Amino acid sequence: MTLHLQTLSELRRQLDAGTISARELTAHFLDRIERFDGELNSFITVTAEQALAEADAADAALAAGNAGPLTGLPLAHKDLFCTDGVRTSCASRMLDNFAAPYDAEVVARLRRAGMVCLGKTNMDEFAMGSSNETSFYGPVKNPWDLSRVPGGSSGGSAAAVAAGLAPVATASDTGGSIRQPAALTGLTGFKPSYGRVSRWGMVAFASSLDQAGILARSAEDCALLLGAMAGHDDRDATSVARPVDDYRAALSTPLAGLRVGVPEEFFPAQLDAGIAEVTRAALAQLEQLGATLVPVRLPSIDLSVAAYYVIAPAEASSNLARFDGVRYGYRCDNPRDIEDLFKRSRSEAFGDEVKRRILVGTYALSHGYYDAYYLQAQRVRRQIANEFNAALAEVDVLVGPTTPDVAFPLGARTDDPVTLYMADMFTIGANLAGLPALSMPAGLHQGLPVGVQVIGRPFEEGRILNLAHQFQQATEWHQLRPGFGGEA
């Protein structure tokens, strides 16, 4: 099998057996990026020279017998993780000229584990979007159908992995930005519990929701990467000090006796019949594997999108206040005075969606509206979190669709933000409650991938990865590849 179709675990075996070197592996992916990314636009920056140097160091470690489970394996980082000496743009004109002077904790951990960074992937500007159409560097295409979106905001990471331009990529999830693109490109996407992975060095969008995670070809690969990414970081006050489980050891547990909650609200009457059918089939498969299906209720989940679009913009308006032309990023030419410098720098460098969210957030936090909107949204958030926790006290995990649709055509929803926001209707709840969640490929509809979502209790990442791995041992949906990029 060609290298770019293989999982990390399969590539690991080849590196360990010596049938390929880390340099050859890295060169293979760099060659694929050069040949195929012109159509996909999944990378903002490719760090070829640095990658080959890192690969040589990995080969030396392999030869010396000092290799760990990730040594020599290539990956790409979403362009909101700071990387020492390399542009970290967050897909914004605002940070187009920003080279971070340090590594984000996630990047540092994976670097220390010996992984080889191929480059930085495209994304929605400041991670604001559900289709990867808001990037300053242009939209990303879905390798399954180049006329369609790959999902957002981690669409560059998703398209790169789905098209075989990288075997795995980091990503971030504020309202579904890992799981939604995973579903739309046929990948396994994993968002750990809030606090499980350090956010230090990750450009902030909505700080109480953002969490770093993974886009990969399998649950096993997610487990492999999470083991290196997870753990307390005393530079991140929201990072949780509790031991990291052995996620790979958890994969092989049989599902017999597992209680799977099926929220009635995840199957609304208007849900696309094809998506519902694929999800029901996945649930039947889990039942065959020994799980018990239990109906549960999440009555307030239909308010999650509304709560999110008050809370996330409010936090964004605060986080993005630092980008003023003085402290960070783009600066306008010839400002008249300091007010003009702030306003023109921000207006010239932020895109439309970022401006929309800053305005909504500023409005929701302004005098006269704070109690009615911001505090009300935070109370609804509490209700939604309470309902998730009550359901998860009865069952081990919740399972439902990841998205209401398959990948939609580029440009189809750019003039209709509310319809676009609804693409995250099933994923936002896990962010509001801080729960770990995963999307796994479970079928095709209209020839395009469909994802099924698994949500777990806080810090029970191993249980979710176990369910997904057992499902993937019994099915072949995660092995389907788009007909893009030659042999892919």
Added chain:
Amino acid sequence: MSLDPQALARVAHLARLDLSADDHNGLTERLNTILAMVDRLQDADVSHLEPMAHPLDAVQTLRADEVTEPDVRAQVAPLAPAMDDGLYLVPRVIE
């Protein structure tokens, strides 16, 4: 909750955004669509619940007041848009 052009201008000033006349027309309509969607929150009876600002309900931790960061001047300085004699050059804002 809805915005008229005057309210939008006030919010844009608070957000330090400079909106053109074209921006105003399109934005007022789109923002009102978003605000109409979030208006659904008003129907929820949640007055008995504490607002949830954070998924871990964590309290802010404080570290000891000690210098912990290394001197990275030599790393950071070359990244600045303009330098002169070891000093950062910034736009003149006080005449």
